[in-house]
Amino acid sequence: MANETKAARQPVISLLAFRELSSLVMLAVVVAVFFFIAGDFLSRDNLTVILETAPELGIVAAGVTVLMICGEFDLSVGSVFALAPIFTASVMNWGVPAGIAFVAVLVFCGLIGALNGFVTLRFGIPSFITTLGAMMVWRGIVLLVTGGWPPEYPPAADPLKMIIVGKMGLVYASLIWYGGLTLLLWILLERSKFGNWIFATGGNLNAARVMGINTGRVKLFGFIITSLLAGFAGVVQGFRLGALVPSAGTGIELDTIAASVIGGTVLSGGIGTVFGTVIGTFLIRVIDNGLIMARAPGYWFRVFIGLLTIVAVIINISIAKRMRRLK
Amino acid sequence: MGENGQLVELTRIQKYFGRVCALENVSLDVGYNEIVGLVGDNGAGKSTLIKVLSGVFPPDAGEIRWRGNPVVFKSPADAIRAGIETIFQETAVVDSMTVMRNIFMGRELVRQVGPFRWLDIRTMARESMAALELVDLRLRSPNAVVGELSGGQRQGVAIARAMHFKTRLLILDEPTNNLSVKESKRILDFIVELKKQGISSLFITHNLNHVYPVADRMFVLSHGNEVGVFRKDQTSIEALTELITLK
Numbered sequence: 146m147a148n149e150t151k152a153a154r155q156p157v158i159s160l161l162a163f164r165e166l167s168s169l170v171m172l173a174v175v176v177a178v179f180f181f182i183a184g185d186f187l188s189r190d191n192l193t194v195i196l197e198t199a200p201e202l203g204i205v206a207a208g209v210t211v212l213m214i215c216g217e218f219d220l221s222v223g224s225v226f227a228l229a230p231i232f233t234a235s236v237m238n239w240g241v242p243a244g245i246a247f248v249a250v251l252v253f254c255g256l257i258g259a260l261n262g263f264v265t266l267r268f269g270i271p272s273f274i275t276t277l278g279a280m281m282v283w284r285g286i287v288l289l290v291t292g293g294w295p296p297e298y299p300p301a302a303d304p305l306k307m308i309i310v311g312k313m314g315l316v317y318a319s320l321i322w323y324g325g326l327t328l329l330l331w332i333l334l335e336r337s338k339f340g341n342w343i344f345a346t347g348g349n350l351n352a353a354r355v356m357g358i359n360t361g362r363v364k365l366f367g368f369i370i371t372s373l374l375a376g377f378a379g380v381v382q383g384f385r386l387g388a389l390v391p392s393a394g395t396g397i398e399l400d401t402i403a404a405s406v407i408g409g410t411v412l413s414g415g416i417g418t419v420f421g422t423v424i425g426t427f428l429i430r431v432i433d434n435g436l437i438m439a440r441a442p443g444y445w446f447r448v449f450i451g452l453l454t455i456v457a458v459i460i461n462i463s464i465a466k467r468m469r470r471l472k
Numbered sequence: 473m474g475e476n477g478q479l480v481e482l483t484r485i486q487k488y489f490g491r492v493c494a495l496e497n498v499s500l501d502v503g504y505n506e507i508v509g510l511v512g513d514n515g516a517g518k519s520t521l522i523k524v525l526s527g528v529f530p531p532d533a534g535e536i537r538w539r540g541n542p543v544v545f546k547s548p549a550d551a552i553r554a555g556i557e558t559i560f561q562e563t564a565v566v567d568s569m570t571v572m573r574n575i576f577m578g579r580e581l582v583r584q585v586g587p588f589r590w591l592d593i594r595t596m597a598r599e600s601m602a603a604l605e606l607v608d609l610r611l612r613s614p615n616a617v618v619g620e621l622s623g624g625q626r627q628g629v630a631i632a633r634a635m636h637f638k639t640r641l642l643i644l645d646e647p648t649n650n651l652s653v654k655e656s657k658r659i660l661d662f663i664v665e666l667k668k669q670g671i672s673s674l675f676i677t678h679n680l681n682h683v684y685p686v687a688d689r690m691f692v693l694s695h696g697n698e699v700g701v702f703r704k705d706q707t708s709i710e711a712l713t714e715l716i717t718l719k
Contacts (some may be wrong), residue, residue, distance in 0.1 A: 336593075341573055343576050344568070352566050354563075356578035357547065358578050413566035
């Protein structure tokens with residue numbers, strides 16, 4: 146009898162074990178609500194807008210998720226997001242070929258991440274503080290370098306622009322990049338040795354250490370990949386808008402944390418999925434877009450994201466409790 | 473077994489933290505197929521000594537011989553590679569990870585095609601279940617999250633990991649702390665079972681009632697100093713209690 150009850154519960158347990166469940170349900174509800182309010186919400190043109198803008202937030206959020214699973218934060222992603230396209234354009238304007246300039250700037254962004262990681266790990270400073278400082282430093286440098294007059298991309302940047310944000314059939318290249326990077330990070334986290342070390346490092350640092358995992362190297366990788374992806378996403382936005390703005394990426398550090406948390410990533414580390422963050426990203430973009438479609442004041446955006454973040458965590462905790470009872 | 477001498481010998485180990493002497497010329501040895509209890513009050517230096525042996529801290533002076541040869545463990549990974557596995561009180565397992573991922577943590581199995589390597593999840597799952605059977609731990613799935621298991625089951629997962637990887641010496645740091653009577657008995661049974669399978673244990677505890685029934689020898693530490701080493705037939709729980717509380 147007991148076995149029969151357990152067997153009957155199994156599908157429910159399997160469904161609840163699906164970590165992206167709560168964010169997926171929230172996304173479906175939000176889409177349905179906006180479709181009800183604004184009929185054009187699901188039109189092809191509007192979906193194209195959402196799909197074109199989501200990769201910028203999503204790519205940064207994917208890196209932030211990896212770092213959060215390691216048990217760390219990076220508040221400097223918005224500044225790196227602004228810095229990368231401006232530095233790329235500046236280097237190109239010196240006559241450096243677009244591809245080389247792009248790779249050099251990505252390496253530079255990776256070095257910013259490495260510096261964040263080095264300072265955090267070497268001096269034992271909370272990453273929240275290190276990257277808060279880095280956020281101000283790099284934003285200040287962007288403003289200093291541009292002097293309020295950001296550079297423009299030279300015509301030689303066009304082929305690179307095509308590769309990064311050009312239209313590829315039905316979709317934009319940025320969406321393909323986003324999909325590819327998400328898949329790569331999923332493989333890294335779920336199917337590689339290093340991924341297991343990332344979860345172990347964030348889940349219980351000392352346990353990971355005594356099992357011989359080089360937790361410092363794992364965290365350093367998290368910082369590097371986060372800055373590198375923030376830089377890449379910044380270049381994506383720079384090419385999409387065709388204009389470089391020193392204030393780009395302001396607030397994105399909190400949006401990416403929200404996207405990760407809504408998608409099931411835990412602030413204390415050790416738990417998270419990149420696919421959950423993809424759903425969190427689309428949820429944020431859908432709300433942003435839906436409010437415009439519904440002609441609601443833009444101020445509502447922050448209200449909704451704040452509420453959703455809290456609701457998502459409450460739902461995730463409730464699901465975990467329910468699962469324990471069912472088991 | 474054809475093995476002479478001791479499995480591990482620590483000779484005149486010293487460890488200082490700044491000016492504080494945590495261990496002063498402490499010597500300890502564990503034989504093949506032997507259970508040694510390491511006992512002492514809080515602050516006796518038990519944890520420091522096992523951290524030296526497991527590669528967490530380097531000693532300031534002294535020598536470690538492993539299976540007769542002098543060794544230097546620069547990290548826990550060195551000690552694990554040699555065959556010494558430590559189950560620390562709070563760091564035995566990662567609660568947020570599955571049983572399978574905990575068992576293979578740091579020693580994951582991979583499949584490789586050309587330059588590409590990925591986790592061999594199927595084999596890891598199968599071997600995890602086999603490892604759990606070694607300690608008579610029956611879980612429905614290797615994908616059970618460790619945080620949802622009882623304290624005894626968690627220790628069981630860590631012990632199963634040590635057995636699976638053919639550890640020669642298992643160091644257990646207060647393994648029965650915060651466990652129920654039933655679960656404590658289960659852990660003690662595991663330790664006896666390990667000995668039958670040729671795995672020696674160094675059992676660190678301040679609960680003499682737990683260690684005395686299973687240990688072959690007792691090693692007493694107090695304030696970073698060696699108080700004595702006793703075969704079980706040479707001592708009693710009362711005598712050991714007196715030694716621990718004397719200084």
